[in-house]
Amino acid sequence: MKKKVVLTFPPKIVTQPITYHLVKDFDLIINILRAQVEEGETGRLVLEVEGPKEQVEKGLKYLEERGVGIQAVARDINLNEEECIVCGVCVSVCPTHALSLNKKWELLFDKEKCILCEVCVKACPARVIEVAF
Amino acid sequence: MSIKTFDEINEKIKKGKAVVVTAEEMIDIVKEKGTKKASQEIDVVTTGTFGPMCSSGAFFNFGHSEPPTKIAKAWINDVPVFGGLAAVDVYVGATERSETKGIEYGGAHIIEDFVRGKSLRLKAISPWPTDCYPGKELETFFNKETVNEAYLFNPRNAYQNYAAATNSSPKTLYTYMGVLLPKFGNVTYCTSSQLSPLLNDPYYRTIGIGTRIFLGGGIGYVAWQGTQHNPVKDRNKKGIPLGPSGTLALIGDLKKMNHRFLRGSVFEGYGISLFVGVGIPIPILDEEMAKFTSISDKEIETVILDYSVPSRNRPVIKRVNYQELRSGSVEIEGEKVPTGSITSYLRSKEIAQILKEWIKKGKFLLTEPLEPLPLDTVFKPLEIIKGEEA
Numbered sequence: 055m056k057k058k059v060v061l062t063f064p065p066k067i068v069t070q071p072i073t074y075h076l077v078k079d080f081d082l083i084i085n086i087l088r089a090q091v092e093e094g095e096t097g098r099l100v101l102e103v104e105g106p107k108e109q110v111e112k113g114l115k116y117l118e119e120r121g122v123g124i125q126a127v128a129r130d131i132n133l134n135e136e137e138c139i140v141c142g143v144c145v146s147v148c149p150t151h152a153l154s155l156n157k158k159w160e161l162l163f164d165k166e167k168c169i170l171c172e173v174c175v176k177a178c179p180a181r182v183i184e185v186a187f
Numbered sequence: 188m189s190i191k192t193f194d195e196i197n198e199k200i201k202k203g204k205a206v207v208v209t210a211e212e213m214i215d216i217v218k219e220k221g222t223k224k225a226s227q228e229i230d231v232v233t234t235g236t237f238g239p240m241c242s243s244g245a246f247f248n249f250g251h252s253e254p255p256t257k258i259a260k261a262w263i264n265d266v267p268v269f270g271g272l273a274a275v276d277v278y279v280g281a282t283e284r285s286e287t288k289g290i291e292y293g294g295a296h297i298i299e300d301f302v303r304g305k306s307l308r309l310k311a312i313s314p315w316p317t318d319c320y321p322g323k324e325l326e327t328f329f330n331k332e333t334v335n336e337a338y339l340f341n342p343r344n345a346y347q348n349y350a351a352a353t354n355s356s357p358k359t360l361y362t363y364m365g366v367l368l369p370k371f372g373n374v375t376y377c378t379s380s381q382l383s384p385l386l387n388d389p390y391y392r393t394i395g396i397g398t399r400i401f402l403g404g405g406i407g408y409v410a411w412q413g414t415q416h417n418p419v420k421d422r423n424k425k426g427i428p429l430g431p432s433g434t435l436a437l438i439g440d441l442k443k444m445n446h447r448f449l450r451g452s453v454f455e456g457y458g459i460s461l462f463v464g465v466g467i468p469i470p471i472l473d474e475e476m477a478k479f480t481s482i483s484d485k486e487i488e489t490v491i492l493d494y495s496v497p498s499r500n501r502p503v504i505k506r507v508n509y510q511e512l513r514s515g516s517v518e519i520e521g522e523k524v525p526t527g528s529i530t531s532y533l534r535s536k537e538i539a540q541i542l543k544e545w546i547k548k549g550k551f552l553l554t555e556p557l558e559p560l561p562l563d564t565v566f567k568p569l570e571i572i573k574g575e576e577a
Contacts, residue, residue, distance in 0.1 A: 139237070139450055139462055139531050143365045146373040146527020155515075159533040177366045179239065179452030179460070179529075181291075 056104045058087070059114070060130055060170065062123030063097035072120055073099070080113035081105060087169040100170045130170065133163050134182040144174040144183065193555040196230045196470050200549055205230040207546045209539040210382050210469075210480055217481035226477035231546055231553065232469045234387050235401070235538030236379040238530030239452055239460035241363065242343035242414060243281040245298050245441050248335040249309065251275055256322025258311040262286070263297050270311065274320060278340075281451075281461040293459035296451030301337065302403070303446045306330045337441040339403060339449075343413035345465045347385030347433035348420075348489055351376035351512060351526075353504055353519065356495035361456020365529055367494055371519045374491055374526045379535035380484050380509035384467035385433045387480045389426040391418070393469050395556025400437065401466030401542045404448035406551070407439025409467075417566035425486045426479075429506070433560065437465065448538065464534065466542040470553050484509035491517070499568060 063072070076082045088100035103110055114124055140161050144153045152167035153174060175183045199205040206229050208216060213232045217225045249258065251274070261270045261277050265287045269278040283294040300307060312324045331337070352364035353374045360367040365375045380386065388394050398409040413434025420432035448464025471477050488508045492501040507517055513532070516523045545551035 139452075140533040141238075141462075141531045142528035143375070144527075146375055146525050147366050147368060155528075159536070173366070176455040179365075179454055179462070180450060181453060 055107045055110055056102060057110055057114075058100070058102050058126070058166075060125045061099040061101055061117065062125070063099070064121055064123075065096060067121055068097040070120075072117065072122065073101070075116065076103065076113045080109050080116065082109060082113050088171060130186055131163075131165055131168055132184045132186065133161075134184075135161075137180060137182045139180045139182075141179060143177050143179055147173045147177045149173065190226060190473050191230070191471065193470055193472075193553055197552045199230055200546055200552055203547070203549050205546060207231045207233060207468075207543045209536070209543055210234045210387050210482075211536065211539070213477075213480045214381065214483045217477060222474045222477040222481070225481070226471050226474045229471045229477065231543075232387065232471060232480040233466060233539045233542040233546065234379075234382055234384040234469060235464070235466040235535040235540075235542065236345060236383050236530060237448065237462060237464045237534040237538060238377055238379070239363070239454070240341060240344045240346075240463040241282050241460045243298075243339065243341035243461040243463055244294060245279050245301075245337060245339045247277050247279065247329075247337050249275045249277075249329060249333075250335055252322060252325050252327070254322045255320050256311065256325050257313040257315075257317070257320040258309075258325075259313045259315070261309065261311040263307050263309055264292065264300070265308075266293055266297055268294070268297075282459050284459055290453055290458050293451065295459050295461035298339070298441070298461060299446050299449055299451040301331060302441060302444050302449050304331050331442050339407065339437070339439050339441045339444065340410070341437045341463065343415055343434045344437045344463055345384050345413070345435045345467075346378070346431050347383070347389070348428050348430055348487070349377045350430045351489055351491040351507065352494050353491050353524065354495050355493050355504070358495075360494055361454070362494055363454055363457050363460065364494065365527065366455055371522065371524050374512070374517055374519070374524050375529055376489065376509075376512045376526065377529040378489075378509070379530050379532055380487050380513065381482060382532070382535045382539055384465060384469075385435070386427060386482060386487055388467075388469050388476075389422070389428070389479060389482075390562065391433060391560040392476065392479075393472065393556070394435075394467055395559045397554055397557035398467065399551070399554045400439075400468075401464065401538055401545070402437055402439035402444070403441070403464055404445025405439055405441075405443035407437050408554075409435050409556075410438040411436040412560045412564070415566045416561065416564055418560070418562045419565055423486075423488055425482060427482065427487050429488055430490055435465075435560075437463075448534070462531070464538050466538040468542060468546060468551070468553055484513055491519070
């Protein structure tokens with residue numbers, strides 16, 4: 055299975071090589087999509103984890119035990135469709151084509167493809183895309 | 188030679204018998220029936236556009252306070268507004284930014300919030316009190332119900348075509364054309380192309396001073412040619428200008444507008460703009476108008492400019508048509524580059540559709556221009572002249 059998660063590292067474990075253990079001890083394929091770590095502050099990692107279901111679950115449980123917060127990526131993105139003006143500015147800056155326009159020119163948002171880079175959040179003129187960690 | 192007049196079309200509209208279609212629908216009608224038959228059958232073609240139009244703003248009149256105070260220097264929700272008019276008139280410029288929130292809130296957002304019916308905070312000072320205006324300062328709130336007049340008066344809207352933008356440099360650029368990613372990372376463009384008002388009447392035969400239009404969800408009028416009106420721009424075989432050319436100055440009652448078609452917006456690293464919804468009806472007076480209004484994306488061309496060159500003369504990367512731009516990508520230097528629209532095509536279409544319904548129901552009559560828009564004015568640059576020469 056493949057799972058995309060946002061990991062939150064409390065300041066005291068920010069410097070520990072925790073993701074290393076996911077590879078070494080749980081034999082998982084990990085893909086770091088985005089990392090945001092500042093000294094003395096909470097660290098955030100957007101991670102794609104791939105492996106047998108059982109191993110993925112074990113790995114995530116290990117992270118929880120070490121004090122890492124885990125959230126599924128999809129919950130962290132919010133496009134306010136009611137207020138969206140459907141201009142298309144976000145589409146041209148989205149690196150993974152998570153945002154696209156269909157033939158009817160309606161905006162589609164494929165959360166599976168989103169890597170939380172936040173480029174669209176800044177590019178959106180109507181300020182209707184929010185990423186809340 | 189005309190086959191129909193404005194009056195004849197209006198008579199049909201009043202009787203609910205006018206045949207009205209959108210500029211998008213007109214493409215297939217002409218393809219199927221030809222211009223002659225289409226011009227006989229179709230009475231009005233509606234257009235629409237919904238894009239950021241920076242040269243926009245609104246006049247407000249607040250009425251007089253007790254004691255009377257001249258609103259000389261004023262702020263609405265911390266955004267400076269222009270008070271250099273009679274005592275209690277101000278002009279809110281769309282791009283003016285908040286002194287506390289920067290580009291996250293500005294004149295355009297004031298206009299949107301007002302239309303939404305929100306209460307806005309007015310702060311004013313009168314540095315030079317007079318016998319007739321003794322007050323020195325005031326602070327209060329106002330909304331749609333409390334002000335006297337509130338009208339949108341936009342000096343330049345509905346640009347007839349616009350150049351697309353890209354960036355050849357290794358740095359991300361933040362522009363009024365949106366975020367331009369490094370090394371030809373994207374291309375942005377800004378027009379509703381085949382639905383755009385002035386692209387469907389390229390020589391302004393039916394759109395002129397006094398034309399009644401859809402503006403911001405309400406009714407407005409063409410007040411004048413817009414600033415930077417440049418009808419002499421090079422045109423392709425279809426008469427379509429190959430870049431920014433004709434413009435319109437528009438006016439309309441803000442109190443009757445709808446925020447769905449009037450939205451404050453922020454362009455990261457650049458500033459504030461107002462998305463304005465404009466729809467203009469085009470009467471099909473004759474075969475030529477049927478031909479003009481049948482224009483499609485493929486026949487409308489523009490140029491892609493390289494915004495990494497900080498000059499008013501930016502290099503042209505290539506000439507493209509809107510079918511290519513709207514396909515999602517264009518080719519630059521052998522690579523597929525994603526394209527992004529800034530104008531909302533979906534909402535532009537909605538505007539053309541609404542205007543069509545208004546006309547079909549007899550709620551909206553056409554106006555013959557009082558004066559045509561000029562066809563010969565030139566958009567001049569500003570030359571920097573040294574003090575001694577002036």
